Amino acid sequence: QYWWLPVVVICLFGLYFSYSEVSDSLYKTVFEDPSVAREIGEIIDHSTRAVFVAYHYGDPLEYYGEFTGGPWPVSKDDPFYGDPNEKERSVQERLDTLGFQPEYFVITNFDLYNRKHQDLRSYLEGYCSIYAQTDQFLIYGSCPTIQ
Numbered sequence: 001q002y003w004w005l006p007v008v009v010i011c012l013f014g015l016y017f018s019y020s021e022v023s024d025s026l027y028k029t030v031f032e033d034p035s036v037a038r039e040i041g042e043i044i045d046h047s048t049r050a051v052f053v054a055y056h057y058g059d060p061l062e063y064y065g066e067f068t069g070g071p072w073p074v075s076k077d078d079p080f081y082g083d084p085n086e087k088e089r090s091v092q093e094r095l096d097t098l099g100f101q102p103e104y105f106v107i108t109n110f111d112l113y114n115r116k117h118q119d120l121r122s123y124l125e126g127y128c129s130i131y132a133q134t135d136q137f138l139i140y141g142s143c144p145t146i147q
Contacts, residue, residue, distance in 0.1 A: 031055055032108050034064040036136045040106055041065030043132050043139060049103040053113045053120070061108060070098055072105075074116050091123045104131060105140040 032040075032054065040061065044050055050069035052058040057071045073094050095102070105124055107113050113121065124140045131141035 031060045032064070032136070034060075036108075037061050037064035038066070040108075040137055040139065041067045044104045044106070044141075047103050049100050050106050051098065051102040051104070052106040052108065053117055054106065054108040058106075061106070069100070069102070069104075072117060072120055073097060091119055102143065103141065105143065107138040107140075108136065110138075 037060065041064070044065075044067055046065075046067045048068045050067050051072050052061060052069060053072050054061045058069075062068055073089075089097075105120075105128065124143070128140040128143035130138065132139040
């Protein structure tokens with residue numbers, strides 16, 4: 001008559017471990033340290049034409065660093081959400097969609113930079129000069145337009 005008791009106990013353990021796993025990872029959001037963002041802002045002289053590969057589309061970075069610009073768009077939207085017939089966009093096409101000529105490229109999310117932005121990396125390493133570099137960020141400047 002108590003056959004259901006082990007099933008309930010297993011379900012409760014499953015719920016408990018699922019809850020603890022989710023709650024442990026919920027509030028561990030990765031942001032750039034505000035002092036690093038301020039340092040970047042000072043290095044690029046609080047530019048209004050910075051492009052960045054950063055956590056959370058660069059919003060915390062812009063806020064604490066007191067500069068503006070825009071996040072670097074991926075070459076093609078995520079296949080899960082995007083149009084499967086969409087063609088890959090070149091670096092120049094993405095530069096054109098920014099709406100401004102970038103003065104600096106700021107990289108703080110190296111994982112995203114290495115996984116999704118290999119073409120940007122090739123462009124920056126081939127055509128631009130490193131303006132500043134630490135373990136927390138990489139800044140490129142003096143980038144010509146591609147023809």
